[in-house]
Amino acid sequence: MKIKGTFLDEISHDIPHQNWGRKEWEKDFVNMRNAGIDTVILIRSGYQKWQTFDSNVLGSEMGAHRPPVDLVQMYLELSEQYEMDFYFGTYDSGKYWVNGDYRKEVELNKRLIDEVWSKYGEQKAFKGWYISQECSRKTGQIIDLYASLGEHCKAVSNDLPTIISPYIDGVKNISQYVTTTEKEGGVSLSKHEQEWSEIFDGIKHAIDIVAFQDGHVSFDELTDFLKLNKQLADRYGLACWTNTETFDRDMPIKFLPIKWEKLWMKLEAAAKAGIEDAITFEFSHFMSPQSAYLQAGHLYNRYMEYLRN
Amino acid sequence: MKIKGTFLDEISHDIPHQNWGRKEWEKDFVNMRNAGIDTVILIRSGYQKWQTFDSNVLGSEMGAHRPPVDLVQMYLELSEQYEMDFYFGTYDSGKYWVNGDYRKEVELNKRLIDEVWSKYGEQKAFKGWYISQECSRKTGQIIDLYASLGEHCKAVSNDLPTIISPYIDGVKNISQYVTTTEKEGGVSLSKHEQEWSEIFDGIKHAIDIVAFQDGHVSFDELTDFLKLNKQLADRYGLACWTNTETFDRDMPIKFLPIKWEKLWMKLEAAAKAGIEDAITFEFSHFMSPQSAYLQAGHLYNRYMEYLRN
Amino acid sequence: MKIKGTFLDEISHDIPHQNWGRKEWEKDFVNMRNAGIDTVILIRSGYQKWQTFDSNVLGSEMGAHRPPVDLVQMYLELSEQYEMDFYFGTYDSGKYWVNGDYRKEVELNKRLIDEVWSKYGEQKAFKGWYISQECSRKTGQIIDLYASLGEHCKAVSNDLPTIISPYIDGVKNISQYVTTTEKEGGVSLSKHEQEWSEIFDGIKHAIDIVAFQDGHVSFDELTDFLKLNKQLADRYGLACWTNTETFDRDMPIKFLPIKWEKLWMKLEAAAKAGIEDAITFEFSHFMSPQSAYLQAGHLYNRYMEYLRN
Numbered sequence: 001m002k003i004k005g006t007f008l009d010e011i012s013h014d015i016p017h018q019n020w021g022r023k024e025w026e027k028d029f030v031n032m033r034n035a036g037i038d039t040v041i042l043i044r045s046g047y048q049k050w051q052t053f054d055s056n057v058l059g060s061e062m063g064a065h066r067p068p069v070d071l072v073q074m075y076l077e078l079s080e081q082y083e084m085d086f087y088f089g090t091y092d093s094g095k096y097w098v099n100g101d102y103r104k105e106v107e108l109n110k111r112l113i114d115e116v117w118s119k120y121g122e123q124k125a126f127k128g129w130y131i132s133q134e135c136s137r138k139t140g141q142i143i144d145l146y147a148s149l150g151e152h153c154k155a156v157s158n159d160l161p162t163i164i165s166p167y168i169d170g171v172k173n174i175s176q177y178v179t180t181t182e183k184e185g186g187v188s189l190s191k192h193e194q195e196w197s198e199i200f201d202g203i204k205h206a207i208d209i210v211a212f213q214d215g216h217v218s219f220d221e222l223t224d225f226l227k228l229n230k231q232l233a234d235r236y237g238l239a240c241w242t243n244t245e246t247f248d249r250d251m252p253i254k255f256l257p258i259k260w261e262k263l264w265m266k267l268e269a270a271a272k273a274g275i276e277d278a279i280t281f282e283f284s285h286f287m288s289p290q291s292a293y294l295q296a297g298h299l300y301n302r303y304m305e306y307l308r309n
Numbered sequence: 310m311k312i313k314g315t316f317l318d319e320i321s322h323d324i325p326h327q328n329w330g331r332k333e334w335e336k337d338f339v340n341m342r343n344a345g346i347d348t349v350i351l352i353r354s355g356y357q358k359w360q361t362f363d364s365n366v367l368g369s370e371m372g373a374h375r376p377p378v379d380l381v382q383m384y385l386e387l388s389e390q391y392e393m394d395f396y397f398g399t400y401d402s403g404k405y406w407v408n409g410d411y412r413k414e415v416e417l418n419k420r421l422i423d424e425v426w427s428k429y430g431e432q433k434a435f436k437g438w439y440i441s442q443e444c445s446r447k448t449g450q451i452i453d454l455y456a457s458l459g460e461h462c463k464a465v466s467n468d469l470p471t472i473i474s475p476y477i478d479g480v481k482n483i484s485q486y487v488t489t490t491e492k493e494g495g496v497s498l499s500k501h502e503q504e505w506s507e508i509f510d511g512i513k514h515a516i517d518i519v520a521f522q523d524g525h526v527s528f529d530e531l532t533d534f535l536k537l538n539k540q541l542a543d544r545y546g547l548a549c550w551t552n553t554e555t556f557d558r559d560m561p562i563k564f565l566p567i568k569w570e571k572l573w574m575k576l577e578a579a580a581k582a583g584i585e586d587a588i589t590f591e592f593s594h595f596m597s598p599q600s601a602y603l604q605a606g607h608l609y610n611r612y613m614e615y616l617r618n
Numbered sequence: 619m620k621i622k623g624t625f626l627d628e629i630s631h632d633i634p635h636q637n638w639g640r641k642e643w644e645k646d647f648v649n650m651r652n653a654g655i656d657t658v659i660l661i662r663s664g665y666q667k668w669q670t671f672d673s674n675v676l677g678s679e680m681g682a683h684r685p686p687v688d689l690v691q692m693y694l695e696l697s698e699q700y701e702m703d704f705y706f707g708t709y710d711s712g713k714y715w716v717n718g719d720y721r722k723e724v725e726l727n728k729r730l731i732d733e734v735w736s737k738y739g740e741q742k743a744f745k746g747w748y749i750s751q752e753c754s755r756k757t758g759q760i761i762d763l764y765a766s767l768g769e770h771c772k773a774v775s776n777d778l779p780t781i782i783s784p785y786i787d788g789v790k791n792i793s794q795y796v797t798t799t800e801k802e803g804g805v806s807l808s809k810h811e812q813e814w815s816e817i818f819d820g821i822k823h824a825i826d827i828v829a830f831q832d833g834h835v836s837f838d839e840l841t842d843f844l845k846l847n848k849q850l851a852d853r854y855g856l857a858c859w860t861n862t863e864t865f866d867r868d869m870p871i872k873f874l875p876i877k878w879e880k881l882w883m884k885l886e887a888a889a890k891a892g893i894e895d896a897i898t899f900e901f902s903h904f905m906s907p908q909s910a911y912l913q914a915g916h917l918y919n920r921y922m923e924y925l926r927n
Contacts, residue, residue, distance in 0.1 A: 016560050017568035019607035021614070048569075049528070065528065068570055175490045176561045179795045219683065221666070251634050252794045252872045254561045259635035261668075261686055292603035294910035298637035305639070325869050326877035328916035330923070358837070359879075377879055485870045486797045563870045600914035616920065 001267040002307065003244065005039030005085075005279035006032060006287075010071050012043075013049045013094070014176045015285055018292050020073055024109055028284050029082045034298065035287075036307065039279065040079055042089040044132040045072065045112070050060040053119075057111045058091060072120060079125035087163060088116060088143065089130040090149060090245075097133055102141035105133065106148045112309045113149070117156045127155035128161040131207070136216070137170040137187070138195040143202035150206025161208040166283075168192060170217035172249045182251050186217060193228055200236035210238045211279055214266050215245035222266065226273035242270040246286035246299065247272050255293040257286040260302035310576040311616065312553065314348030314394075314588035315341060315596075320359045320379050321352075323405070323485045324564050324594055325600050331383055337593050338391045344596075344609065345616065348588065349388060350397040353441040354381065354421070360400075362428075363430035366421045376477060381429060385480070388434035389396040396472060397549050398439040399424055399458060406442055411450035414442065415457045422458070426465045428492025437470040438462035445478040446496070446523070447504040452511035470517040474552045474590075477501060477534055479526030481558045495526060502537055516607065520550035521587055523575050524558045531575065535582035550586040551579040554593035555608065566604040569611035619885040620925065621862065623657030623703075623880035623897035624650060624905075628689050630661075632714070632794045633873050633903055636910050640692055641682055646702045646902050653918065654925065657897065658697060659781065660707040663690065663730070664748040669709075669716045671737075675730045676709060690738060697743035702767035705781060706734055707748040708767060715751055723751065724766045731767070735774045746779040747771035749825070754787040754834070755805070756813040768824025779826040783899075786810060786843055788835030790867045799868050804835060811846055818854035820895075828856045832884050833863035840884065844891035859895040862890040864904035864917065875904040875913040878920035882910045 009015060020028070032040070045052045051064045052071040057062035072088070081087040090109045097105035113129075120126055130150050151161040167173065170186035200210070210227045214222065226242065233240035244266050248258040270278060276299045280287065289297040315384040318324055329337070341349070360373045361380040367373035381397070390527045406414035429435055430473065440458050444451050459471045476482065479495035491601045508560075509519070521538045523531065542549035553575050557567040579587060589596065598606040627633060638646070650658070663670045669682045670689040676682035690706070697704040708727045713725035731747075738744055749767050753760050768780045785791065788804035818828070830847045832840065844860065851858035861886050866876040888896060898905065907915040 013559075014561055016557055016562060016604060017570075019566065019569045019611050021607070021611060022430050024607065063529075065570075065574060068573055170650070177490070179488055179797055181795070220681075244407035249635055250631075252632055253634060255639065256634035260637045261683075264686055265683060292607075294603075294912075295634060295636050298642065298910075302637055302639060322868075323870055325866055325871060325874035325913060327913050328875065328878045328920050330916070330920060333916065372838075374879075374883060377882055486799070488797055601916075603912075 001266075001271040001278055002036050003278045003280050003303075004037060005041060005277075005286060006037055006283035007041045007043045007279070007281045009043050009285060010049045010280045011045075013047050018285065020284075024290065025056045025074065026078055026288060028288055029078045029084065030301070031290065032084070032283055033082050035283070037089070037283065037305065038083065039073065039085045041087040041130045041279065042075060043130070043282070044092045045087040045116070046091040048094040057108070057115050061108055061111075062093070072116075075222075076120060076123045076125050082296060084125060085127035086125040087128040087130045088120070088126065089132040090134060092132050097140070097145060098151035100140055102145045106145055107193060109149055110152045113152055113156060121157060126157075127158075128163065129157070130165070132164045134166060136167045136173060138199055140218055142291075143199055146199070146203040147206045150203060154206065162206065163209040164203075164207055164209045165213060167213040167214045170221065172218070172223075173216045176254050179252055181252070186221075189224055189228055192225070193273065194231065196232050200232055200238060204236040204238060208239060209241055211243040213243045213281065214270070215247075219262070219265060223269045223272060225261055225269050226275060230273050230275055239277075240275055241279055242266075242275050244270065244278050244279070244280050246280045246282065252293050255285070257291070257293050257299050260299055263299070263303070264306065310328065310580040310587055311345050312576075312587045312589050312612075313346060314350060314586075315346055315588045316350045316352045316588070317384060318352050318591045318594060319361055319580055320354075320356045320366055322356050327594065333599065334383065335387055337597055338387045338393065340597050340599065340609070341393070341592055342391050344592070344613065346592065347392065348394045348396070350396040350439045350588065351381070351384060352439070352506075352522040352591070353401045354425070354582065355400040357403040364421060364424060365419070366424050366451065370417055370420075371402070375420060381425075385429060385432045385434050393434060394436035395434040396437040396439045397429070397435065398441040401441050404468045406449065406454060409449055411454045415454055416456055419461045421466045422461055422465060426510070428465060431461075435469075436464070439472045439474070441476060443522075445482060448506055454514040456515045457509070459512060463515065471515065472518040472520060473512075473516055474520045474522060476522040477525045477528065479534075481527070482525045485563050489563055490561070493586035495530075498533055498537055500543065501534070505538075506544075507543050509541055509547060512548060513545040515615065516547060518548040520552040522554055522590065523550045524554035526558075528571070528574060532581060535579050537583060539582050539584055548586075548590055549584055551575075551584050553587050553589050555591065555605075556588045564594070566600070566602050568606050569608055572608070572612070573615065619887075619889040620654050621895055621898050621921075622655060623659060623660045623895075624655055625661045625897070625899045627900045627903060628660050628670055629663075629665045631665050636903065638902075642908065643692065644696055645908060646906055647696045647702065649906050649908065649918070650702070651700050653901070653922065655901065656701065657703045657705070658692070659705040659748045659890045659897065660693060661748070661900070662710045663734070663790045664709040666712045673730060673733060675733050679726055679729075680711070680883055690734075691771070692742050694738060694741045696902040698741065703745035703814075704743040705746040706738070706744065707887060710750050714735045715758065718758055720763045724763055727767055728770050731770055731774060734751040736746050736926065739775060744778075746781065747775070748781045748783070752783045752831075754791060756817055761809060761817055761819055763815070765822040765824045766896055768821060769854060769910060772824065781827040781829060782821075782822065782825055783829045783831060785831040786834045788839065788843075790836070791834045794872050798869070804839075807842055807846055810843070811850065814847075814850050815853075818850055818856060822854040822856060826857060827859055829859035829861040831863055831899065832888070833867045836882060837880070841887045841890060841920035844888050845894060848891050857895075858893055859897055860884075860893050862888065862896050864898045864900065873903070875909070875911050875917050878917055881917070881921070882924065
């Protein structure tokens with residue numbers, strides 16, 4: 001089981017920034033290639049007032065801050081140079097859909113998608129879209145949001161593929177702003193199946209790939225959830241990838257690299273569930289030899305040994 | 310907008326120690342010089358029972374632990390060697406003034422100031438005083454504390470300059486011992502203006518420089534607060550610097566280096582507000598190429614690129 | 619006062635993993651030797667479903683995950699190669715004894731001890747046992763647990779020595795899953811003496827060495843507690859070591875390396891209390907030149923300077 005893709009965690013909203021410039025990013029694309037990664041997914045193009053490029057839409061509508069560099073352009077160029085597929089992540093207002101106004105989140109993003117496609121659509125590495133609004137349950141108008149944004153992305157871009165990466169409302173679905181690591185009463189398999197059947201049924205024409213995050217359930221439950229996710233995706237005709245998280249959810253310090261044994265178990269469990277493709281959140285903080293967290297470089301070495309065996 | 314000074318975070322009370330010896334400190338003074346820094350400010354000479362040198366006053370009055378090295382002497386020597394101005398930070402009992410007994414905090418510090426001036430006052434790099442008791446509002450007898458200590462520092466030292474570095478009681482004024490990053494209801498501009506008018510009016514004869522911390526308000530509010538702080542300082546004849554924080558207040562992990570974009574925005578905002586001098590809390594953890602947090606070295610590189618442009 | 623031993627923090631349950639392979643572990647055994655360490659203590663052989671080797675007992679009884687490598691074997695080989703004494707740590711279910719069922723915790727561990735001795739007992743470096751169930755008070759059937767496991771370890775291994783490392787229920791006895799660092803009302807000296815008298819009296823035939831953790835009381839109280847612990851151990855015929863913690867309990871971020879001054883004070887306090895041997899929790903994260911926390915390498919340098927003086 002190989003990790004073929006990674007998120008690019010810009011704009012992050014909870015993981016401290018590494019302050020890399022273009023030189024460091026280029027070096028990391030080389031690191032990724034060496035590890036067999038050929039797909040990069042921008043986690044989101046903007047969050048609240050922060051943005052990855054100087055968007056007219058986000059500037060005028062959200063009063064977004066003008067960023068010092070155009071990260072989208074840089075990632076597209078590096079992707080082309082290193083033969084990566086680049087997926088563009090939508091904007092997360094952090095408020096409209098969170099407060100129930102899904103319509104406004106959708107309308108704003110449609111305008112952004114238009115702007116982005118007109119600005120970057122001709123670039124060779126632009127290969128798809130990531131709908132960055134993450135959810136775990138059939139909450140609010142999430143079906144409509146995924147369907148509308150997926151349809152719009154595909155309409156403007158001649159049917160480029162669309163990805164979502166939901167999570168499971170498991171025992172480790174805990175705010176990053178608390179220090180505990182588990183809660184009582186995660187979602188049951190049957191409830192998860194019921195809600196995601198309805199969601200997939202409503203979005204199957206607009207979303208091509210679903211990559212559930214694999215870190216919110218206990219290791220004992222993981223295989224069952226992975227199998228269920230694969231069955232559900234198969235039933236509704238979506239491709240099923242696993243988003244194998246490379247940070248450790250079991251520690252009082254949030255967001256340090258995961259123990260290799262855990263990553264290995266999760267990859268093996270996904271393979272057993274019949275899943276063939278893995279992406280990760282994310283390479284540059286948690287698995288890169290040049291990460292500020294030196295545990296990440298050792299994780300990279302363990303993973304490379306695993307690839308060779 | 311250049312950062313011309315930095316705090317030296319010894320004694321820290323919330324940021325893990327880097328365990329540097331003299332060799333590492335000397336290397337960091339070189340790093341600071343290369344970044345254009347010519348002023349170093351000892352954040353505090355002691356906190357509770359911890360102290361930066363073996364003070365008779367703190368030993369007898371507070372039962373302070375005897376430290377393994379004399380950091381004040383070392384900093385003075387390095388400052389002289391690298392042509393830095395050294396500001397000495399007062400002692401923070403962590404209890405007297407916190408519990409309302411400002412008088413005792415003042416009396417103790419007056420005796421310490423006498424001891425310090427007699428011990429280190431003739432050294433060439435000793436160029437001023439930092440009154441380390443930080444506040445955000447007109448609390449207790451804070452005016453009297455600043456005025457008394459400022460007067461005393463100036464009286465013993467032939468009028469060497471005095472600095473304070475208050476904060477704004479904004480939405481990010483949150484204890485470092487909780488994991489949330491924002492609160493409701495920061496102070497309003499008018500309330501801030503009213504309280505700091507009274508404070509400045511009461512301390513203007515004793516304090517030369519005010520350098521408000523710039524991290525406790527949202528980025529949207531920052532420019533207005535910076536302008537107000539500059540106006541207030543001008544009105545009462547204090548020099549107005551900005552203390553631009555180089556750690557990120559928006560993250561679940563407390564006290565990792567800030568994202569360059571945020572630092573850049575804060576420096577630009579200060580320049581727009583007419584402020585000409587910036588210091589930072591602080592170089593060695595958050596901006597140094599040899600920091601234990603590798604993000605800091607990348608922040609240094611981004612800042613150096615900015616200086617060159 | 620020299621640190622002669624260190625725990626090996628595998629399986630950790632709260633400190634992020636460094637993802638070292640054999641090469642890094644061998645390098646760290648060299649680092650340890652250079653610092654004068656001749657004893658390594660496996661903190662626990664397993665915790666919940668995680669284990670350090672593929673145990674039949676833990677696999678069948680607990681459904682433990684099959685680990686990717688045999689850490690016990692590796693540590694034994696490295697210990698032999700670098701002339702270290704290896705102590706094997708018992709299994710911590712994280713539930714039986716925690717929920718009051720000490721009997722089950724004991725029975726399971728007896729079977730594990732049999733398995734371990736039969737599998738690894740002939741190896742040259744296998745020099746003792748660590749009873750990994752840590753406590754601070756005479757809680758539940760802790761006396762029976764220590765006595766039963768100690769007796770069993772000694773019975774199967776021709777009387778190899780047994781160690782426990784309790785903590786003091788002091789003001790810093792705080793969950794690692796909260797961000798505060800102190801509580802009100804630590805245990806008093808007399809209460810500590812009373813409870814540990816009873817415990818030592820009940821375990822003195824089965825436990826050879828007690829190494830209290832030294833991080834849970836304030837620095838002002840430490841000497842008194844160290845002296846009391848030494849007296850208590852002498853009274854009941856146990857050897858008294860100090861387990862000098864090398865991480866800092868006073869910081870909002872949990873588990874970063876301690877400030878050298880604090881470690882130095884704790885070592886001096888232990889020497890003053892008549893204690894002659896120190897071990898630490900633990901070298902590889904908090905004191906190693908190759909730790910992911912770079913503060914650890916500087917702590918190592920400060921400690922080495924101290925050894926040379």
